[in-house]
Amino acid sequence: MDNIRRIPVAKLQLGMYVSDETPNLEDGSIRPKGFIRRHETIDKLIAKGINEVFIDIYKGLDSPYSIPLKSNTQFLSPKIALQEERDKAASVYNEARSLVSGILRDVKLGKLIDIEQVECLADEINGSVLNNPNALLCLSAIREKDQYLLEHSINVGVIMGIFTRYLGYEDELVHQLVTGALLHDIGKVRVPHHILNKPGRLSGDEWTEMKRHVVYGQEILLKSPGVTDVTLAICGLHHERLNGSGYPIGLDESNINSYGRLAAIVDVYDALTADRVYHQGRPPADALRFMLDITGGHLDRGLVNQFIRCMSVYPVSTLVELDNNRAAVVISSNYTKPHQPTVRTIYNLRQRHYEKSKDIDLSSPLIEQKIIGTLDPRDYDIQVRDFL
Ligand SMILES: [Fe+2]
Incomplete structure (x- = not known):
């Protein structure tokens, strides 16, 4: 997301690329997107009452007035x-x-x-x-x-x-x-x-x-x-x-x-x-x-x-495989470290049997396990909803 930056419409210039990540307008109408090729496009945005758009600085020009996006996950x-x-x-x-x-x-x-x-x-x-x-x-x-x-x-x-x-x-x-x-x-x-x-x-x-x-x-x-x-x-x-x-x-x-x-x-x-x-x-x-x-x-x-x-990378209720041969269910996304959610271990994959479940915050410095992939619960006949 380093390529996407926000900029006031009044500071847009020809050659900038308005990203389709620009939020839609509050009245439900669709955000503008694409290259700014004419001054009239900028005038139209101003006339519509749009104050700010997102630009993609890999596809078009940047400007000193653009600001990096804060991560939306803050919300x-x-x-x-x-x-x-x-x-x-x-x-x-x-x-x-x-x-x-x-x-x-x-x-x-x-x-x-x-x-x-x-x-x-x-x-x-x-x-x-x-x-x-x-x-x-x-x-x-x-x-x-x-x-x-x-x-x-x-x-x-x-x-x-x-x-x-x-x-x-x-x-x-x-x-x-x-x-x-x-x-x-x-x-x-x-x-x-x-x-x-x-x-x-x-x-x-x-x-x-x-x-x-x-x-x-x-x-x-x-x-x-x-x-x-x-x-x-x-x-x-x-x-x-x-x-x-x-x-x-x-x-x-x-x-x-x-x-x-x-x-x-x-x-x-x-x-x-x-x-x-x-x-x-x-x-x-x-x-x-x-x-x-x-x-x-x-x-x-x-x-x-x-x-x-x-x-997130591993949405809540995803069945994941940990590097210690355990299957675990994601119970909480980690919005700052998306690869390290909190999981509930439920199943021993090597011995193919359930184990007493345990909640583990994979982002904790004391935890060494990590996710090595996702699993399809249908392959193991696991009902994820029983563990949420
Ligand atoms: Fe429907």
Whole structure:
């Protein structure tokens, strides 16, 4: 990241390269990027009210006015130890379960959503993320196979909170984005149960009905007093793709704002890592690699790169191999030393049996073990969620 620097728009010059790492604008419109070739481009940025952009000094010119970026991970530095936040996060997650399942049930019965309740939940989630993002991340990896819609709705909210905090978004916008993320799939309550939970490939007609959940969701939300444009955008855009291959409209990238791009990334990540009735989810690092592969046409590459950095080298719930032949689960990312997270050892790989688990902070000077790679829990029949 040494190549990316921030600079006031008024100090931009021809020949500079505006990086696609520049944060998106608070109104959801997309950041500028590419070479500055004309003075009018700078004037347009000023007219739009943009004060600052990021430039890539490997691709274009630098200037004495540019400033190195502070690491975004500062925004996620835990204020409270994981053990301390864990109980509080567990009560937030339980509250989320009962609130969101109540909303899903009520909406199915034709009742309106109490947006204020969802906003209170978003505040609780954001409070826990501020204390220690690892606590809710651990909980979101403990899934019941038959609770997909409920857990997916909560987890997309949690991960949205963590990601947008990492991106340095203002508190109020983070709050609105988490609220929207919690409701992004609300339209699925109108999709018949046998289609929603079909353990296999959907037929053409079934897939058409499944895709309608976006439109159903918008209809439900529009009737709910107090719903914001951010929530509507997240619901309406989370399945649109930059190359126009998404649904329900097939919008192209010029019509997908940053809220939709963020929601698509968080939604895909949680869906890939989720255990379903008919298959086990992908390991987190595997899901991130897959997302990088599809960024070209589908997802916003700059944002996916930031998302990968936010989730860290070894995301929470990753199964890793230590150099003493032990398998361990990552329970807490280390944002300053990403290769040295805190792990819970669970399994002896040489003798192939479980051992009494032990938490180890790999960054501690007293610890000599280190990670030598990631493991796929499916190869060892290990249920990671049992150890979080
Ligand atoms: Fe969806």
